[in-house]
Amino acid sequence: MTCRFMLKLSFLARAVTLSVVFFAVSLTSVSYAQSRDSFSAEELRAAYLISVVQYVTWPDEANRSELTVGILGHPSVYAEMISAPIAPVRGMTLNIRELTRASQLTGIDMVYVGPSASNQLNAVFNTARLRPLLVISEHTQVREDMMVNLIPASQNRLAFQVNMDRINDTGLRASGDLLMLRGNELEAAVNLRRAQSALRDMTTERRQLRTELEQVNQQNAQLLNRIDVLEQTVRERDSVLRAQQGTLEDKQQVMESQQSVLQELLEELDEQRQILFERETQLQDIQRALSESEQALDEQQQQLRQKEFQLRQKQVESDDLAERIATNRTVLAAQQQQLRDQRTALAEQLALLESRERTIDRQRLYLWAIGVVFLFVLLFLLTTVILFMKSRKQANQLRLTLDDLHEAQDKLIESEKMAALGNLVAGVAHEVNTPLGVAITGTSMVHDRLNVLNEQLEQGSLTRDNLQGFISRATESLSLTQKNLTRVGALITNFKQIAVDQMVAEQREIDLKVYLEEVMSTLSIELRRAGIQYEIDIPEDLRMTTIPGAMAQIITNLVTNAIRHAFVQPGGQLQLTAESVAGNQVKLMFSDNGQGMTPDILNRIFDPFFTTKRNEGGTGLGMPIVYNLVRQKLKGDISVHSTPEQGTTFTLTLPRRL
CATH class of the missing domain: 3.30.565.10 (Histidine kinase-like ATPase, C-terminal domain)
Structure with missing residues (x-):
């Protein structure tokens, strides 16, 4: 009886848990529907960061399979970024990484610098000068190195500033649509992320419900097996009763005991059948709730596809609007150029008229002053001729003096060369004397030993020891002489080369x-x-x-x-x-x-x-x-x-x- 009671409690607990899960799923859908129109600051920033990647092209995308986005100084934005799945961009997956300092930018393609990390902007911009790195900052002070600067306008709005030239200088290529990124697209992106997050949660809950359903089915199978075992036990007891027909008293006692046991077994069988019926009813409720959740999931997926289609339509409209704006800008620039040309022509005509008036005035003055100027010109010409003759004479004298200075300089250089060559000769002579003296000494010693050897040979007193001693000493002397003469040859060769180089x-x-x-x-x-x-x-x-x-x-x-x-x-x-x-x-x-x-x-x-x-x-x-x-x-x-x-x-x- 205790086992049956525990089984009932376990089954009821699982049924209540499933009911709470379905109720929580329904509450999540309702809360999502109610909060679609309010966006947090983190959701707007996450949506903007994901949207920016679609309008910026990195130089080596053909050889890449992923892009890495770093979040520096804003943990809540990082948590929002990883809270929902992110679709690939141009076939590349997006990896989100949280950073704590600017030295962790290795392998990062785009970095968002929050307000609390504004003191690390200089280090981030220095890294962006060395390689293609898109920097998105959130700082009120606009700087020359700024690429994209976010400006919170209100709770549900986010303004931004874009420096296209700075982005292009880093090797990145930004599309003109980056400037047309509007609030509606950000709201659509936020709704899309919410829908993806809700879809992921519902998918997870659906898997959990299927797991719970499989567990309930297993428990039902176990209960059915238990009922089969009890029925088999009843049949065995019944056969035992029929087989045990002995004396009437024994049979009666056995009958009474067996009937009591049989009654208990029948009561337990009725209870198990009642439990099985209740669980089958609960199983039908669970299956019905599961089908309703699958239907709700299909509706959410349909809404998600509709929102994605609307987002693509808005992007197409943005592209068309950007083309019209570019065309209007071209026409406006041409018209402004025509206006500038016309203004320039008018200014030139006015200047020409003023110049002609001034020319007429000057001609009148020239007619009065030409006589006086003519006299001054004659005096100036005479003075110029006299000064020219004097300056020519001085120039000739200066040229001669300069030639003398160049000649003196060449002589000084040659004298220094000869002085250096003299020092070189003195040094080489001293260097050569030492090895030559050693060579002469060794040769003289060999010559003296050779005379002694000849005397011993003539006298007949030459021995093997004397001959071997002479050969060993002569070998040492000749080796020493050869080494010193080789050194003399190297010194003379160096001297010759250096001397020739200094003279030529x-x-x-x-x-x-x-x-x-x-x-x-x-x-x-x-x-x-x-x-x-x-x-x-x-x-x-x-x-x-x-x-x-x-x-x-x-x-x-x-x-x-x-x-x-x-x-x-x-x-x-x-x-x-x-x-x-x-x-x-x-x-x-x-x-x-x-x-x-x-x-x-x-x-x-x-x-x-x-x-x-x-x-x-x-x-x-x-x-x-x-x-x-x-x-x-x-x-x-x-x-x-x-x-x-x-x-x-x-x-x-x-x-x-x-």
């Missing part, structure tokens, strides 16, 4: 690192004498077509200037670095860690004859020659940066191909 101003292609190593090797004796170390940090295979002689003279003058002026005491560090820069150019930097220069000296470093070592043999021509070689010979540019006690850096920007 011809262009050729050089490996910058290899060539600068050769130049610095010829200057190594002076650097070692001053206790200065140098480092060359230049990429491999950095080739230039330039004038090597001018390059060698520039490096020589820079090294000499650093030795004389940068380091007060022996010791220091020089560094040469180079890299390729934009414009097919090479940036060469010559740095030292010396005492640096004050601003006064730095401003006059390229002035001719300016030197801080006047009493110590300085001429003040080294750096002006470097400046002229870089600017005139190598067609480049040179700059210098120096700080007292922190060293000096010369930066040369040279063309990679002269």
Whole structure:
């Protein structure tokens, strides 16, 4: 009896739940119908964001299957956007993503910036300058970077401002219909989203009702199986009663007990049949309610199709209106141009009349003044002839002076070349003497050992140990001699190449690192004498077509200037670095860690004859020659940066191909 009572309660609870669900569905439909004419601010913004995508084209849509819309600073708009399904746009699905900061714009195609995130507009606009990103803002202050700016007009209205030029500058293409987006279309879009949301909810409820119906059918099947089991039990008990016919008393007792059990079973069977009848009645009610909900769903779908058809008609009307407006604008522009042309012609005629009147007045004055002007002209001509003769004489003198200056400048440059070449010869001579002395010493030692070996051979005292000792020492001496003579040959080759480059101003292609190593090797004796170390940090295979002689003279003058002026005491560090820069150019930097220069000296470093070592043999021509070689010979540019006690850096920007 307890089981039957629990089954009844469970069935009644499910029936009540289904009734409440159907009542809630009916209330949802009624509330939707009653609230169609009132729109929230979030619904209007969501409808506008979805409508804007239809009028803007991204440059790579042919290779895309989705667009991503970001919501920054307005969670309620994000919740409204994801509350209803969004139809694809031009075959691309729309993904909605909520953002909390401007650094999350990676992969975003359109972003809406709410009023609470207006402080992040600058970062958003900076991102829009780098890639196609449509920015929709909601800010009262209109800016140059603005693309689409929303302005809340009232509770149910939304105005907007569109900057077509700014949208096109980002690589996007906006249709003219974007400017014709009206309130009716937004209301239709809001109603469409509401209908889609209601349709989705009804579809979900319909699936739930079908699930409940299947569960009820299963429970009914279980009850039928229970009734079949009870009937089978009754039949078995009845057969047992017939089989048990013994004594009358036993039969009577068994009969009474079996009858009581049978009576209970019959009562339980009647109760189960009554429950089954009630559930069949409730099942019919549920099926009837389900058919009514399906009919209501079909009506909602029909209304949705009608609204979509009306929306398409409004879009067609908007397109026609846009075409008429564009035609009217063209006609109006032509008429305005004709009016401007007519005004221009009238203004020209008035100006011509005024000019003729002024010309007549001037001619009258000219007739009176022509005699006086003629006398002044004669005097002016005489004065001009005299001044012309004097200026011509002065020009000839200036030309001769300029030629003398150019000749003196060439001589100074040649003298500096010869001085640098002299330093180069002295350094190479010192460098060559050392390996030559080692080679001569090794050769002399081999010669002496060979004489000793001959004496031992003549005396017959030559042993295997003596011969092997001579061979090992001679091998070491010859190897040392070969290495030093090879070094001498390399030094002489570098010297010849550098000397030829300094004397011949011809262009050729050089490996910058290899060539600068050769130049610095010829200057190594002076650097070692001053206790200065140098480092060359230049990429491999950095080739230039330039004038090597001018390059060698520039490096020589820079090294000499650093030795004389940068380091007060022996010791220091020089560094040469180079890299390729934009414009097919090479940036060469010559740095030292010396005492640096004050601003006064730095401003006059390229002035001719300016030197801080006047009493110590300085001429003040080294750096002006470097400046002229870089600017005139190598067609480049040179700059210098120096700080007292922190060293000096010369930066040369040279063309990679002269």
